[in-house]
Amino acid sequence: MDLRFTAEEEAFRRDVRAFIRDNLDPVTHHKMLDGRTPSKAEIVAWQRTLNARGWATPSWPKEAGGPGFSVVERYIFLDELHQAPAPEPISFNVSMIGPVLAAFGTAAQKERFLAATANIDIWWAQGFSEPGAGSDLAALRTSARRDGDHYVVSGHKIWQGMAHHADWMFTLVRTDQQAPKKQMGISFLLIDLRLPGVTIRPIVTIDGRHEVNEVFLDEVRVPVDCLVGEENKGWDVTKFLLSNERTGIARIGMTKHLVRRVKRLAGADEAVLRKVAALEAELKILEITQLRILDAQRGSNAADPRSSVLKLKGVELRQAASELLLEAAGPAALEIASDEDPLGEDDAEWLGSIMPNYGILRAASIYGGSSEVQKTIVAKTLLGLS
Amino acid sequence: MNFDYSDDQRMLKDSIDRLVGERYPFDKRADHGAEPRGFSEAVWREMVELGLTMLPFEESLGGLGLGGVEMMIVGEAVGRGLLLEPLLPSVVLAGTAIAYGAAPAVAEAQLAAIMSGETLAALADRATIAAHADAGGIRLDGRAAVVLGGDHAELFVLPAGDSAWIVPADAPGLAVRGYRLHGGGGAADLTLDGVRVDETARIALPAVTRALEAGVAFLAAEAAGAMRAALDTTVDYLKTREQFGKAIGTNQALQHRAAEMLVEVEQAASAAIFAALVAGETDAAERARSTAAVKAVIGKTGRFVAQSAIQLHGGIGVSQEHVISHYFRRLTAIGMLLGGTDAQLKRLAALGGFTGSEQHLRAA
Numbered sequence: 001m002d003l004r005f006t007a008e009e010e011a012f013r014r015d016v017r018a019f020i021r022d023n024l025d026p027v028t029h030h031k032m033l034d035g036r037t038p039s040k041a042e043i044v045a046w047q048r049t050l051n052a053r054g055w056a057t058p059s060w061p062k063e064a065g066g067p068g069f070s071v072v073e074r075y076i077f078l079d080e081l082h083q084a085p086a087p088e089p090i091s092f093n094v095s096m097i098g099p100v101l102a103a104f105g106t107a108a109q110k111e112r113f114l115a116a117t118a119n120i121d122i123w124w125a126q127g128f129s130e131p132g133a134g135s136d137l138a139a140l141r142t143s144a145r146r147d148g149d150h151y152v153v154s155g156h157k158i159w160q161g162m163a164h165h166a167d168w169m170f171t172l173v174r175t176d177q178q179a180p181k182k183q184m185g186i187s188f189l190l191i192d193l194r195l196p197g198v199t200i201r202p203i204v205t206i207d208g209r210h211e212v213n214e215v216f217l218d219e220v221r222v223p224v225d226c227l228v229g230e231e232n233k234g235w236d237v238t239k240f241l242l243s244n245e246r247t248g249i250a251r252i253g254m255t256k257h258l259v260r261r262v263k264r265l266a267g268a269d270e271a272v273l274r275k276v277a278a279l280e281a282e283l284k285i286l287e288i289t290q291l292r293i294l295d296a297q298r299g300s301n302a303a304d305p306r307s308s309v310l311k312l313k314g315v316e317l318r319q320a321a322s323e324l325l326l327e328a329a330g331p332a333a334l335e336i337a338s339d340e341d342p343l344g345e346d347d348a349e350w351l352g353s354i355m356p357n358y359g360i361l362r363a364a365s366i367y368g369g370s371s372e373v374q375k376t377i378v379a380k381t382l383l384g385l386s
Numbered sequence: 387m388n389f390d391y392s393d394d395q396r397m398l399k400d401s402i403d404r405l406v407g408e409r410y411p412f413d414k415r416a417d418h419g420a421e422p423r424g425f426s427e428a429v430w431r432e433m434v435e436l437g438l439t440m441l442p443f444e445e446s447l448g449g450l451g452l453g454g455v456e457m458m459i460v461g462e463a464v465g466r467g468l469l470l471e472p473l474l475p476s477v478v479l480a481g482t483a484i485a486y487g488a489a490p491a492v493a494e495a496q497l498a499a500i501m502s503g504e505t506l507a508a509l510a511d512r513a514t515i516a517a518h519a520d521a522g523g524i525r526l527d528g529r530a531a532v533v534l535g536g537d538h539a540e541l542f543v544l545p546a547g548d549s550a551w552i553v554p555a556d557a558p559g560l561a562v563r564g565y566r567l568h569g570g571g572g573a574a575d576l577t578l579d580g581v582r583v584d585e586t587a588r589i590a591l592p593a594v595t596r597a598l599e600a601g602v603a604f605l606a607a608e609a610a611g612a613m614r615a616a617l618d619t620t621v622d623y624l625k626t627r628e629q630f631g632k633a634i635g636t637n638q639a640l641q642h643r644a645a646e647m648l649v650e651v652e653q654a655a656s657a658a659i660f661a662a663l664v665a666g667e668t669d670a671a672e673r674a675r676s677t678a679a680v681k682a683v684i685g686k687t688g689r690f691v692a693q694s695a696i697q698l699h700g701g702i703g704v705s706q707e708h709v710i711s712h713y714f715r716r717l718t719a720i721g722m723l724l725g726g727t728d729a730q731l732k733r734l735a736a737l738g739g740f741t742g743s744e745q746h747l748r749a750a
Contacts, residue, residue, distance in 0.1 A: 001388060001389055001390065001395075001455045001659065001663060002387060002388045002663070003659075003660070003663045003664075004387065005387055006387075009387075017746075017747065020747060021747045029747075033745065072387065083746040084746055084747055085746075256741050256746070257746065259739075259741045260741055260742065260743055260744070260745070260746070263739075263741070263742070263743035264743045270735070273735045274731055274732065274735050276735070276739060277682075277731045277735040277739055278682065278686075278731050280679070280739040280740050280741060281678070281679035281680075281683050281730075281731065281734060282653070282683055282686075283740075284660070284676075284679050284740050285653050285657045285679065285680070285683045286653065286656070288656035288657070288659055288660045289652055289653060289655075289656040291387055291389070292389050292655075292656060292659070294387075295387055295388060295389045296389075306652070309648065309649050309652050312646075312649050313649050313653065347745075374645075375641070375642040375645035375646065376638070376641065376642070376645070378645035378648055378649070379641035379642065379644055379645045380641075382645075382648055383621050383641075383644055383645065383648060384625070385621065385624060385625065385635040385636075385640075385644060386635075386636070
């Protein structure tokens, strides 16, 4: 047993950190430090900077244009981005649709989409959830009916993160209304959001920001070459997508950044510092849990149900950190501010994001499989309870 | 980075697992505890024969020269089987203090007695003792409370002033009041009134710190083993106990509580591994931070797992005859021994935690 990273892994960590330090636009970095949301142009610019270095798509296989990271390198890379903090590669492009196209796409689809997806020439939105299909995703009702060499798609999607920035949406549609099981009649379809019949409507969230959207599809004619995998086999693609990107799911680096902010704000406030210590103790141990699972994942692509353990504890600690930030800031955090406010001094803490981020972080235990869904997974797969 | 056991470590695990499986089924434990010294003399002898008392000490001191991972393997088995034998107080605590802090000749002689199992030793971690030079020797006056394993110790390691001192239990001026502890084992309160020692009894104080760190690591392993066993027992119960015509484990509320237990059990296992691997760390501040974090997490997870195990068992969980009530008491005790959770968090905060307040990209 050995906790240490290899000399090569340590060198890689230093390289990543130096690259971020030297190449991340200072304004983008300042916004990230403040907990503000960078603009579309800033996010795209950073993604392209990473792409030029070959690091934009850490989880992609090499033949699809990925950097060929080991699971440990991938973890180190994401951890450095989270701690910096720098924008993560756009998850819709990099963690979700990219690996799906690499695994299930036709040669033509790979040719058409992969490089553009890595360079964010195409910004993807995720079109999974519907008003009646949240945790029970397979209950989705958006329908696609075949008409010649098109699918005619109608339905109502919800919670599309950043869809107002997006060019395309990968989506789940029902292509067989008569299938014996609801998982069986679903297909995975790519939709150009500029097509007639697509309407995107903003949803303003608890943080006062516009990040998520509703997408209405009204008789949208989608060419059949935009089907990924086989018709009615979209659920297999979805399962692959949902289990694919688990590395760094605990988001320990993000929580460390929040801990740094809490400490700056708390000063010598012993009550807060004691709570921070409790959080840091658990976070340190979660890091070991993360490394144990990474070690077990080496050389295996199988989904590890212990990822649910990481998500549960990781989210709990991140939410706790956001709560401590609120406590450390006190009522001054209640002043309503805007992400567009002028940036302050480089080393001054900006309180404007604390309350909004505390609110929106509640969603972290809901999206990507709610904590209750994760507990059910743990109980069934790891404890054999059913 | 690697979390696998070596072949030797796997063999060690097999032999300690076998010992616990054969000698410590739960229905034998009460008999072991009823023996005069509160543990099984026969099992203690077997542990000595297996080399467990020699395990952590340098070969130059007559030990096996093994490390934190081996002690973790032993600790987990001890926790799972709720063993009562005095490995922690005599070997891990007092033994480590002597090994690191006594003059080599003294250490060799004392450890030989401890490793043989003939001499039981104990280390005081809650002592207020004054040391004064007196007539060519040192005079010790004061008290020590809840000295683990002190109820049957022949030898004490007692911190006083800028050192710690090896004091025989029958030293004139030393009064020992021994008693049994909730959660297993025993302890003693000591009163020292003009106890005299000489320079050969001196132990350097950093050795006591090392011993307490080794003790926390052992407790962490013990807790991790006990928690895993408590969870396994609970899950078995959820699958077999029927109410309202079905296994109670089909209820989602109970499934989720069990899942929450597993999250904490995995954290406890990680804490034990962290403690085992950090034991060899040369930076004392890093060891101090890590030890505080490990003990705090063990205390918190242990409490949650123990309480949940009883809750999921229902009434039978609070009965003396059910093993869960014993895991509960042992885990509660572990949380309180060698510095409770609040004390550890206070310490971790004073040490600055793991993350500074400086921006990550500016840090080295």
